[in-house]
Amino acid sequence: MKEKLVAKINNLKKKKDAVILAHNYQEDEIQDLADYTGDSLGLSRKAANLEAETIVFCGVKFMAESAAILSPDKTVLLPQRNAGCPMAEMMSIDDLRELKTEYPEATVVCYVNSSAAVKAESDVCCTSSNAVDIVESLDSEKIIFVPDKNLGNYVAQKTDKEIICDLGYCPTHCRVKEADIKQVRDIHPEAKVVVHPECDPEVVKAADFVGSTAQIIDYAQKTDTEKIVVGTEMGILHKLQQDNPNKTFYILSQGLICQNMKLTTVSDIVEALENMNYQITVPKEIRSKAQEALNRMLKLSN
Structure with a gap:
């Protein structure tokens, strides 16, 4: 059945x-049938340069929104319409406007894990791959960083x-605790521990390497360490x-699973292509402003 699908x-x-x-x-089988896999920055770049008329985005809603913003002339489909991002939903446009009122001299840097509306209210976007470089490239000495406090704290260091x-x-990365690292070092003392900067500060501090999804993949290829x-x-x-x-890889915690990322199935992709559902659109007034923030990120990332 799977081969037929x-x-x-x-x-x-x-x-x-x-x-x-x-x-x-995404699930292994989804990654295997994709034309391109990557992290948020890599997929944002790919979406901006694709020639195909239709993009089927197997991720969560904010990612598909970014593709629709960067490629407004294309049809962007999110195969699983319930695939949201809890972090993105923690920041509302009203919350951001309140911060901007409180700190009018600050530049707003918005993590891509956010809604299109929040991006539109921001000066520039960033990903976990380029957050430090983006902040360092700005003239402003005061930065409002939304919505992720852990990535923001990492940048502050x-x-x-x-x-x-x-x-x-x-919520997924915050399930990891410093005690998990201590435990795994007792079991695998020769292994290197690599973590994402969305983890809590004490977890980040205890790790051997901190990086985005793409940076972790790159680290694993270049290191001589055989256990990670x-x-x-x-x-x-x-x-x-x-x-x-x-090389041998171990997961730091069994809590490191994002249920939203696991929602998309092969059948969902079939239905999306057959029926052209669920199309992601961004209103023009939001899209144009959000596009400026995303394009500025891409320009500063080159």
Whole structure:
């Protein structure tokens, strides 16, 4: 049945002039049938330069929104309409406007894990790959960083600028505790521990390497260490094991699973291509402003 569905998807892709993008946190089978996999920054760049008429985005809603913002002439489909992001939902446009009123001289840096409306109210976007570089590139000495307090705190440790953080967080990454690292070091003392900057500060401090999804993948390829304990969403293990068959990977905590990222199924992709559902659109007045923030990020990331 699965092979038939994959064959059907390949036929529908040709018929609808479609490409499939999948985040590294998606289920293994979704990553395998995607045309491109990556983290938020990599997929944002890919979406901005695709020639296909239709983008099927296997991720969560804010990612599909970013694709629709960067490629307004294309049809962007989110196969699983219930795939949201709790962190993105923690920051409202009213919350951001209140912060801007309180700190009128500050520049707003918005993590891409946010709604299109919040991006539109921001000066520039960032991802976990480029957050430090984006902040350092700005003239302002005072930065409002939304919505992730942990990534904001991580950036604050890397710059002399004043970082004003919101209270948002990733429920998945925040399940990891410092005690998990202590326990895994007792079990695998020779292993390196790598974590995502969305983790709590004490977890980040205790790790051997801190980086985005793409940076963790790059680290795993370049390090001589044969055992690596991974502190980010467990979907990344698929890519890590494919790229490094001679290395051993362990997940830092069994809590590192994002249920929203696991919602998309092969059947969802078939239905999306057959029926062109669920199309993600962003109102023009929001899209144009959000596009400026995303384009500025892409320009500063080159």
